Amino acid sequence: MTGKRLRIIAVMAVSLIFLLAWAFPILWSVLNSLKTDQDVLAYPPKLLFAPTLDAYRDVLFGSSSILPNLVSSMIISVGTTIITMVMAVPAAYALARLRFRGKKAAGFYVLVTQMLPPVGIIIPYFMILRNIGWIDTYQGIILIYLSFSLPFAIWLLVSYFEDIPFEMEEAAYLDGASRMKTLWRIIIPQVRGGIAVTVVFVFLNAWNEFLFAVVLSGNTVRPVTVAMFNFVSVEQTLWTKLAAVSVLAMLPVIILGVVAQKHIVKGLTVGAVKGGGRR
Amino acid sequence: MSGRGQVSFRNIARTYGNFAALKGVDFDIREGEFFALLGPSGSGKSTTLRILAGLDAPTAGQVLIDGQDVTAVDARDRDIAMVFQSYALYPHMTVAQNIAFPLEMSGHSKAEIGPAVHDAARKVKIEHLLDRKPGQLSGGQQQRVALARAIVRKAKLFLLDEPLSNLDAKLRLETRAELKKLQRALGVTAVYVTHDQEEAMTLADRMAVFMGGEIQQIGTPAEVFAKPNSIDIAGFIGNPPMNLIPARYVDGDVTIGGHRLKTDSTLTGERDVVVGLRPGALRAASDGVPARVDLIEDLGDTAILDLDCAGTLLRMRVSDIEIPNEGDTIKVTARPQDVHLFDPATKARL
Ligand SMILES: Nc1ncnc2c1ncn2[C@@H]1O[C@H](COP(=O)(O)OP(=O)(O)O)[C@@H](O)[C@H]1O
Ligand SMILES: [Mg+2]
Numbered sequence: 001m002t003g004k005r006l007r008i009i010a011v012m013a014v015s016l017i018f019l020l021a022w023a024f025p026i027l028w029s030v031l032n033s034l035k036t037d038q039d040v041l042a043y044p045p046k047l048l049f050a051p052t053l054d055a056y057r058d059v060l061f062g063s064s065s066i067l068p069n070l071v072s073s074m075i076i077s078v079g080t081t082i083i084t085m086v087m088a089v090p091a092a093y094a095l096a097r098l099r100f101r102g103k104k105a106a107g108f109y110v111l112v113t114q115m116l117p118p119v120g121i122i123i124p125y126f127m128i129l130r131n132i133g134w135i136d137t138y139q140g141i142i143l144i145y146l147s148f149s150l151p152f153a154i155w156l157l158v159s160y161f162e163d164i165p166f167e168m169e170e171a172a173y174l175d176g177a178s179r180m181k182t183l184w185r186i187i188i189p190q191v192r193g194g195i196a197v198t199v200v201f202v203f204l205n206a207w208n209e210f211l212f213a214v215v216l217s218g219n220t221v222r223p224v225t226v227a228m229f230n231f232v233s234v235e236q237t238l239w240t241k242l243a244a245v246s247v248l249a250m251l252p253v254i255i256l257g258v259v260a261q262k263h264i265v266k267g268l269t270v271g272a273v274k275g276g277g278r279r
Numbered sequence: 280m281s282g283r284g285q286v287s288f289r290n291i292a293r294t295y296g297n298f299a300a301l302k303g304v305d306f307d308i309r310e311g312e313f314f315a316l317l318g319p320s321g322s323g324k325s326t327t328l329r330i331l332a333g334l335d336a337p338t339a340g341q342v343l344i345d346g347q348d349v350t351a352v353d354a355r356d357r358d359i360a361m362v363f364q365s366y367a368l369y370p371h372m373t374v375a376q377n378i379a380f381p382l383e384m385s386g387h388s389k390a391e392i393g394p395a396v397h398d399a400a401r402k403v404k405i406e407h408l409l410d411r412k413p414g415q416l417s418g419g420q421q422q423r424v425a426l427a428r429a430i431v432r433k434a435k436l437f438l439l440d441e442p443l444s445n446l447d448a449k450l451r452l453e454t455r456a457e458l459k460k461l462q463r464a465l466g467v468t469a470v471y472v473t474h475d476q477e478e479a480m481t482l483a484d485r486m487a488v489f490m491g492g493e494i495q496q497i498g499t500p501a502e503v504f505a506k507p508n509s510i511d512i513a514g515f516i517g518n519p520p521m522n523l524i525p526a527r528y529v530d531g532d533v534t535i536g537g538h539r540l541k542t543d544s545t546l547t548g549e550r551d552v553v554v555g556l557r558p559g560a561l562r563a564a565s566d567g568v569p570a571r572v573d574l575i576e577d578l579g580d581t582a583i584l585d586l587d588c589a590g591t592l593l594r595m596r597v598s599d600i601e602i603p604n605e606g607d608t609i610k611v612t613a614r615p616q617d618v619h620l621f622d623p624a625t626k627a628r629l
Contacts, residue, residue, distance in 0.1 A: 171361070171367035177380075
């Protein structure tokens with residue numbers, strides 16, 4: 001009885017430490033974004049202060065507004081996500097149903113491409129885009145993002161499609177459903193969870209991406225991850241504004257996480273449980 | 280246009296790579312018949328059924344439905360309903376939506392679909408489950424949903440691939456009887472795949488016995504039971520199956536364990552044979568072959584005796600009033616018309 005209680009306390013304590021370590025940067029950003037420029041530099045840091053939304057007003061509506069950058073990030077992320085899903089869903093379905101030699105190896109190589117250090121390929125990408133005049137354009141950045149998100153999304157989705165027995169498709173076929181109807185009415189509804197998880201991951205990857213964005217963007221198309229550094233200069237760092245932009249940039253991520261929480265947890269655990277036993 | 284649901288297989292062959300799964304299958308299924316494809320696992324029954332459904336294509340030969348060659352016709356256009364062994368229910372739809380799906384696909388209106396779904400559900404006694412999802416049903420209930428989905432469309436052919444094999448024994452017996460009544464009531468042609476000879480015997484009007492990708496015998500269950508065409512069929516049909524004993528045949532008599540047994544064969548001369556004796560055809564007789572009772576399996580109203588007859592195992596079915604004791608020696612014989620003879624070389628019936 002006491003042993004059990006002790007164990008629970010120990011687990012809670014460890015969890016709390018991890019939670020604090022994880023939450024600290026977020027709390028730091030939120031707190032600093034609500035401070036004045038004087039409060040933020042106070043030492044020791046003030047935990048009690050009069051909160052103000054000045055920093056938010058400045059970064060959103062001030063002279064160097066990051067609103068256009070938030071819009072850019074949104075266009076890039078949504079565009080990448082839509083194009084990825086439109087192409088990845090049919091591709092994953094086909095891949096799940098096809099039998100060809102080296103299927104397993106192909107899946108492995110897809111994973112390997114995800115492990116390449118990005119700095120290794122960023123220069124060629126830059127030169128290619130420059131040659132076709134796509135630097136600092138939406139199509140340029142989205143194209144490069146697709147080269148990562150598409151293999152990743154297909155790889156993630158295939159396992160969900162593979163879980164649907166082929167007999168179910170044959171049943172639908174005998175019931176008079178065409179291939180398209182079978183896909184829409186029978187297959188897709190059963191992989192909704194997988195699609196939700198994939199959408200979240202692809203969107204977040206695009207939204208959070210920094211390294212490629214900083215090289216391939218310019219003054220016209222500048223996502224918020226890059227624009228954030230306007231507030232860091234040689235002379236000074238505008239801490240409150242930087243914090244406010246950080247919070248704004250995290251907002252879609254947090255909203256998406258909350259909205260899709262059920263699907264993500266289920267999708268991840270299903271993938272984990274089934275992944276072990278997959279051929 | 281001939282009847283509804285008449286099927287002809289014309290020399291159907293199917294090879295997968297170098298492996299011949301079907302080696303020229305040729306038979307007819309009559310309109311309104313309950314036809315069983317019976318055979319051990321891997322003998323080509325499912326392949327035959329899938330070729331009929333259009334889910335698989337034959338390497339050679341034709342399939343005719345109601346006199347029309349449908350070999351090249353798409354599965355969707357063959358007007359065939361099928362119950363799969365796994366049931367293949369759509370897990371994201373309710374029972375009602377599952378049953379409605381084939382009607383929806385063939386463009387029926389909502390006003391027609393509602394009553395048809397209820398009607399089909401009532402026929403298989405699942406009206407109270409219409410709002411559930413398949414995952415919330417027991418195996419037996421899922422099986423009924425699959426049946427309802429198959430009968431709702433009133434297709435001209437009704438195919439079932441081992442539909443009862445995932446049910447427990449008691450439910451299997453109940454459903455078996457209901458299945459037969461349902462098929463009678465609907466008057467539809469049913470083609471039924473099973474490896475369970477008892478299922479085929481009780482359900483089928485006629486059956487085809489598959490062995491190694493070929494049909495070895497076609498007939499009513501009674502015909503196949505009474506006159507199995509080959510040693511393989513003799514050893515497959517009946518529970519327990521026929522005793523098969525190598526013996527010497529001389530002018531109408533066979534010698535087993537040094538004992539003569541009369542047959543009704545008119546073959547003359549002397550040769551090696553395999554004698555087939557149904558466990559139920561063996562009877563005690565004072566002038567019979569002596570045999571020691573090694574084991575008694577009591578089934579309640581009958582019992583199966585394992586007999587040691589000069590080193591050969593013989594199984595005998597007896598009624599509960601004549602059960603001997605283990606270790607007893609009894610004398611058994613069989614009537615001449617109950618003695619089946621097979622050629623040990625060709626395995627064919629003599
Ligand atoms: N798609 C396939 N590829 C290769 N071999 C197959 C395929 N389908 C069936 N077979 C083989 O054909 C034989 C007959 O199979 P099947 O018709 O399913 O037998 P059953 O009588 O048990 O239903 C089996 O040996 C099986 O392994
Ligand atoms: Mg089979």
